[in-house]
Amino acid sequence: MAVRPRPLSPHLQVYRPQLTSTTSIMHRFSGMILSLAAVFLVIGLLAVASGAEDYLRYKTLMSGGFGIGLFIAFTFSLSYHLLNGIRHLAWDAGRGLDVSSAYASGWASIIGAVILTAVVVGLVLGGAA
Amino acid sequence: MSLRSPLGRVRGLGSAKQGVAHWWSQRITAIALAPLSFWFLWVLVVNAGASHEEMRSLIAQPLNAVLLISFLYCAFWHGKLGLQVIIEDYVHHRPTEITLLLVVKFSAFLSAAAGILAVLRIAL
Numbered sequence: 001m002a003v004r005p006r007p008l009s010p011h012l013q014v015y016r017p018q019l020t021s022t023t024s025i026m027h028r029f030s031g032m033i034l035s036l037a038a039v040f041l042v043i044g045l046l047a048v049a050s051g052a053e054d055y056l057r058y059k060t061l062m063s064g065g066f067g068i069g070l071f072i073a074f075t076f077s078l079s080y081h082l083l084n085g086i087r088h089l090a091w092d093a094g095r096g097l098d099v100s101s102a103y104a105s106g107w108a109s110i111i112g113a114v115i116l117t118a119v120v121v122g123l124v125l126g127g128a129a
Numbered sequence: 130m131s132l133r134s135p136l137g138r139v140r141g142l143g144s145a146k147q148g149v150a151h152w153w154s155q156r157i158t159a160i161a162l163a164p165l166s167f168w169f170l171w172v173l174v175v176n177a178g179a180s181h182e183e184m185r186s187l188i189a190q191p192l193n194a195v196l197l198i199s200f201l202y203c204a205f206w207h208g209k210l211g212l213q214v215i216i217e218d219y220v221h222h223r224p225t226e227i228t229l230l231l232v233v234k235f236s237a238f239l240s241a242a243a244g245i246l247a248v249l250r251i252a253l
Contacts, residue, residue, distance in 0.1 A: 028215060031211045032211075032212070032215065034208065035212055035237075038205060038208060038244075041244065042240050042243050045251075046243060046247045048185060048188060049246075049248075049250040052182075055184065075170075078169075082166045082167070085163065086163060088159075089160065125177070127176075127178050128177040128178035129178070
């Protein structure tokens with residue numbers, strides 16, 4: 001018997017993305033990035049524990065172009081996942097579920113995450129310089 | 130009034146063979162991680178560019194060590210739960226799915242253990 005492919009929903013080719021679906025996908029994606037970020041945090045802690053030489057090596061890696069790029073991606077993922085996570089917890093408590101609130105809180109998560117990222121990255125790079 | 134059948138209540142299990150433990154742990158770790166994440170970002174900002182000695186004494190402070198270990202524990206648990214759902218949703222080849230689930234579970238545990246050991250070695 002031939003196996004028919006299972007139907008896909010939503011139909012991605014004819015699907016107009018909304019803010020609510022975009023924030024949902026971004027939540028999952030930032031969560032995946034944060035799993036990687038957590039591993040980088042552990043490597044940093046191991047470097048501090050291992051001694052001044054390994055810490056310097058880690059610090060050099062993280063202050064190069066590659067490291068700063070990772071740091072910005074990690075900080076944005078944490079800021080967004082944190083703010084949008086609070087939005088999800090409010091939903092779990094039954095609050096803000098109507099369409100206009102969901103859109104307002106969605107924009108608040110995105111804009112708040114951009115501001116928080118700019119502040120943290122600015123202060124960290126300023127402090128490290 | 131309960132919507133659960135008497136048999137379901139006796140067994141304590143639904144058709145998924147488990148209750149709401151996964152959903153609930155994800156919320157509990159999220160509630161713990163919200164203040165811990167703000168604390169972590171604040172620590173990063175205040176201690177940017179710290180030397181090795183400064184970083185060691187920062188982590189060695191009892192309050193920081195306790196919060197850092199809590200952060201690592203909750204973050205890897207929460208991350209494991211999240212990655213598990215993503216794999217269950219998108220990986221439809223059962224052997225690959227089980228392999229990935231085990232890889233995620235074991236790496237989350239090993240990373241958390243390594244991070245906590247590092248904090249303890251610095252703090253103790």
